[in-house]
Amino acid sequence: MTNEKVDVVIVGAGASGSVYASVLAKAGKKVVLLESGPDWQLTDLISSEIWGRRVKPAGAPILLEGKNPMAYAAQGGWGVGGAALHYYANFPRLLPTDFRMKSEHGRGHDWPIAYEDVAPFYDKVAREIGVSGDARAEEKWRPAGEAYPMPPMKTFRNGNIWLKAFEASGIPMVPAPVGMNSVEFKGRPACLYDGWCHVGCPIGALANPQVTYLGEARKAGAEVRAWSTVTRVLTNPAGTRVTGVEYYDDKHQKQTQEASVVLLAAWSAQNPRLLLNSATDKHPKGLGNASGLVGHFMMSHHVASTWAMFDEDVQNHMGTIAVQYMSYERYPKKSHDGAFGSSFVTAGFAVKTTDLANSRADLYGPELADYMKRAARNLAGIKTFGEEQPNVENRVELASEKDEFGMPLGRLIHSFDSDAVALWNANFEEGLNVARASGAKEAWSARGTMPTSHLLGGTIMGTSAANSVVNSYGQSHELPNLWVAGPGIFPTEGASNPTFTIFALSQRGAERMASQWGTLTN
């Protein structure tokens, strides 16, 4: 079945797709978002870790391989809002050095743009959806920008208890910027600090797409079609333009949605899968893949978690899942001898019973029961995110197995290199030193399987089709009306949580698309 042609069809109704939908619908464009999962409502966001799993990834699995398989299900999204429906909303930005990795360090890639090109959009996003934090305090590490529209979030003992130890270790901590409301913002209430952010915030204090960009997009006329799984991007016979997408609807009926512009915003692993599965005789390696780089340079962050048990009640049930404090002090790429890459240091966050149990994953039986009682009020943690360098071997490719619609499954192959492992170890060592200096009666590193957090790359931006898949706006080098959005277009990842940058790049890309509309539809 063929639907009426629209201006823009957006594949994926998560963070990046929602920004585009809002900007373009407000610009008068007819926008349709196709989302493979349900259309979650705020009333679906039950305060329960158990029920909260409903909003985590489902549908066709991604096959995971490599030394460090990407553990995407714990953090990924499924359905309207995507991962941003239940994200932690830590909003650190990338720093200028992240954009110049090749020229400064001979590693990875240079971005085709500089920090200064993105900075105005960080500020714009903050004004649009609300960010709480202290910009002046951060500016010891980054260029000055606008103040955040809301003051920092409240802090609790589980965060404050670390401050002296960090100071003694030469790591100044400042209030963390978060996409949450410390005060009422644009009619959305202030946070209640009960730590259920990771299963979704039904009051709208967390800046999820439903209460920000996607809500605005819907008001401006954008249509969201849930349970709609896109399997191919379609092209004209000459292979010079995309013409729309093929998808299966909520009744598993095959549909075609024609559009002047196609935007892929289906997450770092799914966008390459779609491009590769859309191969034609004119694009035998897949769309936008003359470089052979579609699916390559997948990246993840590693996380060094340090836990400590205190004698006092640290109120660890209070706060948000986002962190209270952060530091860029270890962000310079050579902060640790024998290791390379940025580290982003954080402390202070609410924990739930799953976190308590996972903080000592080796315990079971009566020892676990005893530990849970002690940890219930006395456990606190610090987490240091570490950068991975882009590696062409870390990739998404098509598998021979197929999903229920006959589309090949994606296979995600990921291994951390020796730089990443060295940085992870260095961050553990420093975290343990801080914890020991904090007065904790016990402190330990949460080692075990090396964690993967966030997934970036696969459709990286660059200066030409020789070195990348898209330009700095997310536009395909080869097909002018095919665009890609989200963390997949990052050519390097830094150590900062990516969503603020995803929003900023999407805002920048969407405004570009709107302003250059005439060139896209010729």
Next chain:
Amino acid sequence: MTNMGRRGFVKGATLGALAFTVGGVEAIMAPGEARARNVPFRLLDAHQGETLEALGETLVPQAREAGIAHYIDQQLSVPPHEALLQARIFNVRPPFADFYRTAIVSIDESSRRILGRDFAQLSAADQREFVGRMRQNKIEGWTGRPGAAVYAVLRADAVDVVYGTMEGYEALGIPYMPHITPEKRW
């Protein structure tokens, strides 16, 4: 934006405890209640249920009484995208029943080979020792998914039924503070 109440003002209208079949009629109850009422399993056989209870109790005390086997059984009977099992978070590929069935087979095969009887028939001390070795992938001749992965998923399920509920929070003295309260205190 939907006009939502603040903490606890709104309940999840369509969600409650799990649906169990009693005498051909679906009834909503917590897994522990289903166990206490001897609700028949939907997919598991008696031995599988007994083994899951023994494993759960070894991993997290009170998991048996909290109905871990009934919880897993009920969750295996719903479509994977509706499942609340930790298998989903651990990137286990559906159907999840395959994971649990093969895990039970691996555990029993190893238990019989090393200790001469099925896991559920071992003494509590032997069960504990066995699980400790399974956690460390130190059971020789083990087949199937790595023991550490089986440990992680089953332990997480047991943590859910014992500590993940409102009663679990209450037992630990942690204020639950829901925005939207799960019905039936689940």
